[in-house]
Amino acid sequence: MTFDVTTQFSVSARGIKPSPIREMFHMLRTPGMISFAGGMPAxxxxxxxxxxxGASILREQGRDILQYGTTEGYPPLMDFLCSWMAPRLGRTPSRDEILITTGSSQVCDLLIRATVDRGDYVVTEEPTFLGNTINMYNQGAKFITVPCDADGMMVDLLPEKLDAVLAAGGKVRFIYTIPNFHNPSGVTLSVERRKKLVEIAKRYGLIILEDDPYGNVRFEGEDLPTIYSLDSDGHVLYAGSFSKILAPGTRVGWCIGPAALVRTMAVFKQGVDTSTSIVAQALVWKYCSSGALDAFLPKIIDNYRRKRDLMEGALRKYMPKGEAEWVTPHGGFFYWVTTPHVDAAELFKKCVARKVAFVVGSPFYPNGGGEHSFRMCFTFATPEQMDAGIRTLGECVRELLPVAAK
Ligand SMILES: Cc1ncc(COP(=O)(O)O)c(C=O)c1O
Structure with missing residues (x-):
C-alpha cells in the first residue's frame, strides 16, 4: 500500500496555503494571454x-565566487549597499547591520522565524502584499489589519487595535509596511504617518519591517524619508530588493537593521540556504559598482512612467463611468481598482476566458475582504496589450454590472 506521507505533516503544513499569484504563473504563460497579474518588470x-x-567576473574571481561564501553576503556587495543606501537611510550602516538575502521575500521569512511563535500577531496594512502575508500565515501568525487610504496605512487606528489584542493576552511582534508605491494599492505613506508609526513602535516595543522594493521607482514628486531614517532607537528593519530595479531572476535582496536582529536572522539563514548564490551576488555587484545601476534607474523610471500613463488613459477610456475607482500611483508597478458593483472573482472568470488576467483583491486581505477590488500591474504588458486588455476588462465590467447600474 502506498504510504500516506501527509500523515507526517506538521501543523503548519496541514493548513498551508499556496500563493494565488505563483499558482497562476502556468496559466499566464498560455499563448495569447494578456497579463496584468504578476508584478513583473518589463x-x-x-x-x-x-x-x-559583467560575467567576466567569473574569470577574475571564479576561484572565490564558485566556492561556498559567508551567509551574511558577498562582502563587496554588502559594502556597496551600505554606501548606496546611506543617503536614504540617513547614515552608513556597518557590516554587522546588513544581510544579503535570497530576494527580499526572504527578509520577511527570516524575520518571522526570528520573532513569531504560533498564534502571535503581526500588524499589516489592508490590503497588503500577499506573498509575505501567506508566509506569515503558513508559519502560524495572526493578523491585526489596518485599512489604507490615499496616504497609506491609517496609523491613527492602530493603537486601539493593539490595545485590544494586548488586553486579551495576545503578543504582537512586528508591523509590516510597504511605505512607497504600495503593493497592491499603489499609495505612499505620508511623512506624518511614518513619524507616527515610529512613535507607536516605540510606545509598544515593536519592530517595523519597512519593505521597500519600489522606493527607487518614483515617477514624480519628492522622495520621502525612509521610516528607518526617522527612528533613532533601532526599531526598524529595512528590506530592499534588486527584483524591481534590476532583475528578479538574480534573486538578490537585502535587509539593514539592528545588529542583534540581523545576526539572529543570519543564523536562521544558515539552515535555510547557507547563503544567497555568491555567483548571483558577484554579478550584481559587478554591474552596480560600475555605476550602471544609477544609470539604469532613469531608464526604467521613464519606461514605467509611460506605461503608467497608458494604463491611466486606458482605464479612463474603457471603464464604465462612475463604476471603477483608483488612486493614480506616483511610482511602482500597480493600480488597485475597485468596482463597487462588480465582484472581482466573477470579473476574473470572465476576463480570463477572454485571455486577460489580473489578481483579484481578496487574497490581499489577510482577515478577509477586498471582494470588489483587483490589482493591475502596468510594467509588464506592451502598449498594444494594455489597450486591448483594458478594453476587454471594461467590456466585462459592463456585462457584470447589475441592471440598475448599467
Ligand atoms: C512589497 C513586496 N515585497 C517583497 C517582494 C518580493 O520581492 P523579491 O523578488 O525581492 O523576493 C515583492 C515582490 O513582488 C513585493 O511586491
Missing amino acids: PEVFPVDEFAA
Whole structure:
C-alpha cells in the first residue's frame, strides 16, 4: 500500500496555503494571454548586454565566487549597499547591520522565524502584499489589519487595535509596511504617518519591517524619508530588493537593521540556504559598482512612467463611468481598482476566458475582504496589450454590472 506521507505533516503544513499569484504563473504563460497579474518588470529593459559583460567576473574571481561564501553576503556587495543606501537611510550602516538575502521575500521569512511563535500577531496594512502575508500565515501568525487610504496605512487606528489584542493576552511582534508605491494599492505613506508609526513602535516595543522594493521607482514628486531614517532607537528593519530595479531572476535582496536582529536572522539563514548564490551576488555587484545601476534607474523610471500613463488613459477610456475607482500611483508597478458593483472573482472568470488576467483583491486581505477590488500591474504588458486588455476588462465590467447600474 502506498504510504500516506501527509500523515507526517506538521501543523503548519496541514493548513498551508499556496500563493494565488505563483499558482497562476502556468496559466499566464498560455499563448495569447494578456497579463496584468504578476508584478513583473518589463523584460525589454533588462540590461542583458551589460550583465553579460559583467560575467567576466567569473574569470577574475571564479576561484572565490564558485566556492561556498559567508551567509551574511558577498562582502563587496554588502559594502556597496551600505554606501548606496546611506543617503536614504540617513547614515552608513556597518557590516554587522546588513544581510544579503535570497530576494527580499526572504527578509520577511527570516524575520518571522526570528520573532513569531504560533498564534502571535503581526500588524499589516489592508490590503497588503500577499506573498509575505501567506508566509506569515503558513508559519502560524495572526493578523491585526489596518485599512489604507490615499496616504497609506491609517496609523491613527492602530493603537486601539493593539490595545485590544494586548488586553486579551495576545503578543504582537512586528508591523509590516510597504511605505512607497504600495503593493497592491499603489499609495505612499505620508511623512506624518511614518513619524507616527515610529512613535507607536516605540510606545509598544515593536519592530517595523519597512519593505521597500519600489522606493527607487518614483515617477514624480519628492522622495520621502525612509521610516528607518526617522527612528533613532533601532526599531526598524529595512528590506530592499534588486527584483524591481534590476532583475528578479538574480534573486538578490537585502535587509539593514539592528545588529542583534540581523545576526539572529543570519543564523536562521544558515539552515535555510547557507547563503544567497555568491555567483548571483558577484554579478550584481559587478554591474552596480560600475555605476550602471544609477544609470539604469532613469531608464526604467521613464519606461514605467509611460506605461503608467497608458494604463491611466486606458482605464479612463474603457471603464464604465462612475463604476471603477483608483488612486493614480506616483511610482511602482500597480493600480488597485475597485468596482463597487462588480465582484472581482466573477470579473476574473470572465476576463480570463477572454485571455486577460489580473489578481483579484481578496487574497490581499489577510482577515478577509477586498471582494470588489483587483490589482493591475502596468510594467509588464506592451502598449498594444494594455489597450486591448483594458478594453476587454471594461467590456466585462459592463456585462457584470447589475441592471440598475448599467
Ligand atoms: C512589497 C513586496 N515585497 C517583497 C517582494 C518580493 O520581492 P523579491 O523578488 O525581492 O523576493 C515583492 C515582490 O513582488 C513585493 O511586491
